Amino acid sequence: MFVQQPIAILDSGVGGLTVAREVMRQLPRERIVYFGDTARAPYGPRDPEEVTRFTREIVDYLIQFRPKMIVIACNTATAFALEDIRARVNIPVVGVIKPGARAAIGRTLTGCIGVIGTEGTINSGAYEDALREISPHVHVISEACPLFVPLVEKGNFRSFETYEAIRRSIGHLRKFPMDSLILGCTHYPFLAEVIQEVIGPNINLISSAEETAREVSTILQDQERMSRGEVLPVHQFFCSGDPKLFKSIAQQWLGEQIELTPVVWQVPKIG
Template sequence: MERPIGVFDSGVGGLTVVKQLSKILPNEQLIYFGDTARIPYGTKSKRLIQQFALEDALFLLQFNIKFLVVACNTASSSALEILIQRLTIPVEGVVEPGAQTAVQKTRNGRIGIIGTSATIKSSSYTKSILKLMPEAEVFGQPCPLLVPLVEEGWLDDEVTKMTLKKYLAPLMEQKVDTIILGCTHYPLLEKAIQQIVGPQVTLIDSGKETARVVKERLAALKLVNAGPKPNEDLYFVSDSARQFSQVGSRFLEKQLENVQRIDFDEFLIKHSDAPLLKNLEVLHEE
């Protein structure tokens, strides 16, 4: 099926998922939306994250997508359920695939999670892990400073290394043997994190695991594009296209061109009566 796959994130981090999807699904067209005008999602309330996720999905639906990937840990933690309820196409987030792999990889049942404040507060990874492995001990560590450091490109900077050491210290004290990189920005810090925690700790890239699950689900649903890639990937943002291209090129490890900035406020006003956005008052805080 030649219809594209839609991918959204609050910003540029979801491009780590796009990178993995492109590797294992080279014949699929990807349409990406980065809601850069409203980043970060990680500090917002659950209700607002749910609203933003529905609005992001609405933008991508206009391209007749066949599958939606929520390439944002915060939105996956807080809004996946409402997206699955309201959409008629399959949806995959980044939490479940990462949790499943962590359970498979851990040797001592002590699993750490690093992520945004909202992701850690939601306990989404913890719930998913305990459902699969009730005896597991799970330790969450919010790391709110890492996203801006990654977006600044400070991957090997001493400030970043010091910040990582401070965030990772409580997890190492708990003797975790597996850590989930619970934010799509964090794979860019994987090398630095591995140096700090040592080779005995397994790092789980939830974006990589999500791409694998998406491929499996597409095959099971008979939605795989069997022919050549129908069109080039498209990238849309709600704020500066130039800034996104600069930072995004680091994430994809190739030049990112043809990024289009859209007036998202205008789009939402124009589609304010869309059924997907009705009854937002039923969204809840916790």
């Protein structure tokens, strides 16, 4: 019996669901196997070596499903582990940083772009490098926002606590002449409504999800590996933390029931 090879998508938690939803929208015939490492989130405060090790472990787990492509739908893991994973597997591996940078360059009119992300992503300088690779004279304003991922992982998308955390973290960015703000963590689109309230209506919020899904589509087309089946696929979801919370957030975000399997990891402390 023929089994459709899936696209494997991984993230430190629920954030990669923003990418998964866009892949599902643009490529509805493609089957997705998703892993959210919710037990070990957030990745942002962790050492690069630890993030790389976690990413390897998840990829090793997902390989059993014989994916035709891997999407690292986590900015921190993309910054630290993308090239390592590409060297370890013989299938295409897509990250989310370069697609996000391309989307921002395509939207900005002033050439002044803000980037918000985890400590790991911001400290890596990966977005600055990706943006300047496309447009050398772009002005980049970067800000780490460590409070955001824990809010999303708790499902706390709109509350006074959320608004205050976002206001304290990025309210000062309004003084800069930027016209675009990259949500440099795939968790952040869950908070987009409040981020927009805080940063102001004239700033374009840039998510890498749409551009990443477009890159996935392009690669599959070039390799002639697009799924052609008439029956819509059944996606699989795995998480390492609280399955009830993950399932609740996933179903709310994706707008459909999901099949979820908990996976037990050893969870080291941060620091």
